[in-house]
Amino acid sequence: MSDALALHGxxxxxxxxxxxxxxxxxxxxxxxxALLGENGAGKSSLMNIAAGLxxxxxxTLLVDDNPVRLAGPRDAARHRIGMVHQHFKLVAxxxxxxxxxxxxxxxxxxxxxxxxxxxLAAVRAAVAAQAQALGFAIDPGQRxxxxxxxxxxxxxxxxxxxxxxxxxxxxxxTAVLTDAxxxxxxxxxxxxxxxxxxxxxxxxxxxxxxxxxxxxxxMRAGRTVATLEPRAASEAELVRLTVGDTAQAEAPRAAxxxxxxxxxxxxxxxxxxxxxxxxxxxxVCPVRLAVRGLRSAGAGQPALDGATLEVRAxxxxxxxxxxxxxxxxxxxxxxxxxPLAEGALELEGFGDLRAASPEQRRAxxxxxxxxxxxxLALAGDLSVAENFGIxxxxxxxxxxxxxxxxxxxxxxxxxxxxxxxxxGVRSIRQKAALLSGGNAQKLVIAREFSRLGGQPRLVLAHxxxxxxxxxxxxxxxxxxxxxRAAGAAVLLISEDLDEVLALADRVGVIVRGRIVAxxxxxxxxxxxxxxxxxxx
Numbered sequence: 001m002s003d004a005l006a007l008h009g010x011x012x013x014x015x016x017x018x019x020x021x022x023x024x025x026x027x028x029x030x031x032x033x034a035l036l037g038e039n040g041a042g043k044s045s046l047m048n049i050a051a052g053l054x055x056x057x058x059x060t061l062l063v064d065d066n067p068v069r070l071a072g073p074r075d076a077a078r079h080r081i082g083m084v085h086q087h088f089k090l091v092a093x094x095x096x097x098x099x100x101x102x103x104x105x106x107x108x109x110x111x112x113x114x115x116x117x118x119x120l121a122a123v124r125a126a127v128a129a130q131a132q133a134l135g136f137a138i139d140p141g142q143r144x145x146x147x148x149x150x151x152x153x154x155x156x157x158x159x160x161x162x163x164x165x166x167x168x169x170x171x172x173x174t175a176v177l178t179d180a181x182x183x184x185x186x187x188x189x190x191x192x193x194x195x196x197x198x199x200x201x202x203x204x205x206x207x208x209x210x211x212x213x214x215x216x217x218x219m220r221a222g223r224t225v226a227t228l229e230p231r232a233a234s235e236a237e238l239v240r241l242t243v244g245d246t247a248q249a250e251a252p253r254a255a256x257x258x259x260x261x262x263x264x265x266x267x268x269x270x271x272x273x274x275x276x277x278x279x280x281x282x283x284v285c286p287v288r289l290a291v292r293g294l295r296s297a298g299a300g301q302p303a304l305d306g307a308t309l310e311v312r313a314x315x316x317x318x319x320x321x322x323x324x325x326x327x328x329x330x331x332x333x334x335x336x337x338x339p340l341a342e343g344a345l346e347l348e349g350f351g352d353l354r355a356a357s358p359e360q361r362r363a364x365x366x367x368x369x370x371x372x373x374x375x376l377a378l379a380g381d382l383s384v385a386e387n388f389g390i391x392x393x394x395x396x397x398x399x400x401x402x403x404x405x406x407x408x409x410x411x412x413x414x415x416x417x418x419x420x421x422x423x424g425v426r427s428i429r430q431k432a433a434l435l436s437g438g439n440a441q442k443l444v445i446a447r448e449f450s451r452l453g454g455q456p457r458l459v460l461a462h463x464x465x466x467x468x469x470x471x472x473x474x475x476x477x478x479x480x481x482x483x484r485a486a487g488a489a490v491l492l493i494s495e496d497l498d499e500v501l502a503l504a505d506r507v508g509v510i511v512r513g514r515i516v517a518x519x520x521x522x523x524x525x526x527x528x529x530x531x532x533x534x535x536x
Contacts, residue, residue: 003065004166010056011058017424032193034201034202035203036209038438040439043171052081080166085171090144090155096138096140134185135185136154150324166196172204186208190212209238210235215230220243243471287311289310289345291308291330293343296513304340316504318499320507325510325512329513334460335366336361347366350364363395364457367460368460378440380433419446438473441464441476458491461491461493464480506519511532
C-alpha cells in the first residue's frame with residue numbers, strides 16, 4: 001500500500017523556538033491514521049506544513065510518493081489535500097454556502113464560467129446532499145455567525161469534502177460533537193478511507209483512536225515517538241507514549257456507561273444516595289445564580305426559550321445538550337453580550353444582572369471561560385502579558401487605560417504563567433497566538449482566576465477542555481474542582497458528555513433553548529443522552 005502523504009526530517013521554528021525537530025509521519029491510501037500528542041507537541045505544526053500553511057526549514061514532503069513543495073493552501077488543494085482546523089477558518093457574516101463556495105477550486109464541478117447565482121445554487125444543493133450523507137442538520141442559507149461552535153465544525157468538514165480532498169487532515173473533528181454525532185462522523189471517515197482516501201485524525205480521544213484508526217503516530221516535544229497499530233496497545237500505553245512517564249490524569253467520577261450491566265438495586269441505591277446528598281447540599285449552599293425564564297430577543301424561533309436553572313455555591317452544574325440548542329446564547333446572556341426579551345438573571349447579593357454591564361459583572365466576581373478562546377477570550381496579536389492584564393485595566397490594578405504600569409503587569413503575568421503551568425512561554429512579551437490550544441486555555445484561566453484575589457464567585461466555563469490533551473484537560477478540570485471547593489458556583493456548559501458526567505454535581509439538559517431535564521450525580525449516561533435527543 002503506497003503512502004498518500006509522507007513527511008521526513010521536518011524542522012520548524014517559531015520566534016527562536018523549535019516546534020518540530022526532525023519529525024516524520026506517513027499516511028497510506030485507504031487508512032485512517034491517528035496523530036497523538038500533548039498540546040504543543042508539534043502535531044498541528046506538522047499538519048499545517050502538510051496543508052501548505054507553513055514552509056518547513058528542513059525535510060521533505062511527498063504526496064503519492066512524489067516530492068512536492070507547497071506554495072500555500074491552494075497549492076495543497078490542487079494536490080487534493082484538505083485540512084479541517086481546530087480553530088475555524090470561516091467568514092462569520094457569510095452563509096454556509098458562501099463559505100463553502102469560497103473554498104472551492106476555480107475549475108471543476110462548479111465552473112467559474114457560470115454566473116454567481118447558479119454556482120451558489122449548485123453549492124447549496126451539494127451542501128444539502130453531503131450534510132444528509134453525514135447526518136448533519138445544516139441549513140446552507142444560514143449565516144455562520146448564527147451557528148453554534150459544533151455547527152461551525154460541521155461546516156468546515158463539509159467545506160473540505162466538497163472541495164474534493166482525498167487526503168483529509170481532521171484536527172480534533174469530534175471535540176464539539178455528541179457521542180452519536182461523533183460515532184456517525186467517524187464511521188463516515190472510515191467509509192471514506194475504505195473508498196481509497198487517506199485520513200489523518202488529530203485527536204486526544206484514546207477511545208476514538210482504538211476504535212477507528214488503522215495506525216497511530218505519537219509525537220512529543222516536536223519529535224516523532226512511535227508509530228504502531230492502536231489495537232495492539234492499551235489505552236494506558238498510548239497515554240504513556242503521549243505524555244511520557246508522568247502522573248496520569250485524574251480518573252473521572254464513576255458514571256454509568258452506555259450499555260453497562262448495573263443491577264437495578266445498585267442503580268436505585270446510587271440514585272437515592274445522590275438525591276440525599278444533593279438535598280443536603282441544597283439545604284446548606286445558597287443559590288448563587290438563578291436563571292429565570294430567559295427568552296432571547298430577535299425575530300423567529302428564539303435561541304433561548306424560557307431557560308430556567310439554578311447554580312448553587314460550592315457545586316458544579318453541568319449543562320449538556322446537542323450543539324445549537326442555546327448553550328452559546330446562554331453563556332452570552334450571563335456575560336451581558338446578548339439582548340434578552342424576557343426573564344431574569346439573579347446573582348446572589350446583587351439582584352438582576354440584566355442591567356449590569358460586562359465590566360460590572362466581572363467586578364461582581366464572574367469569571368468567564370468562553371468556548372471560542374481565540375475569538376472571545378484572547379487577542380492573538382497582543383502579548384501574553386497584555387492578554388493577562390487586560391482583564392484588570394478597569395479596576396486600575398495596573399494603572400489606567402491611558403497609562404499602564406507595564407512592569408507591574410508583566411511581573412504579575414510571569415507569576416501567573418508559572419502558577420498555572422502555562423507552557424511554551426519563552427517571553428511574556430511574545431504574542432499569545434504562538435501558544436498551543438491547551439496553553440492558551442490555561443492563560444485564559446490564569447487571567448480569570450487571578451482576579452479578585454483568586455476567588456471568583458461564579459465561574460462560567462463553556463467547553464473548557466475542547467481540543468485539549470489528557471494532561472491539559474486534567475489541569476483545567478482540577479481548576480474547576482478547586483473553584484468549587486473554594487465555594488464558587490461553577491456553570492459548566494459542554495457538548496462533551498464525558499466531561500459533564502465526570503465533573504458535575506448536577507446535570508441539566510438543554511433542548512431548543514430550555515432546560516428539559518435535570519439529574520443528580522452520578523447521572524446515568526443513557527438517561528442524559530436520551531433527554532438530549534428527545535423532542536419537546
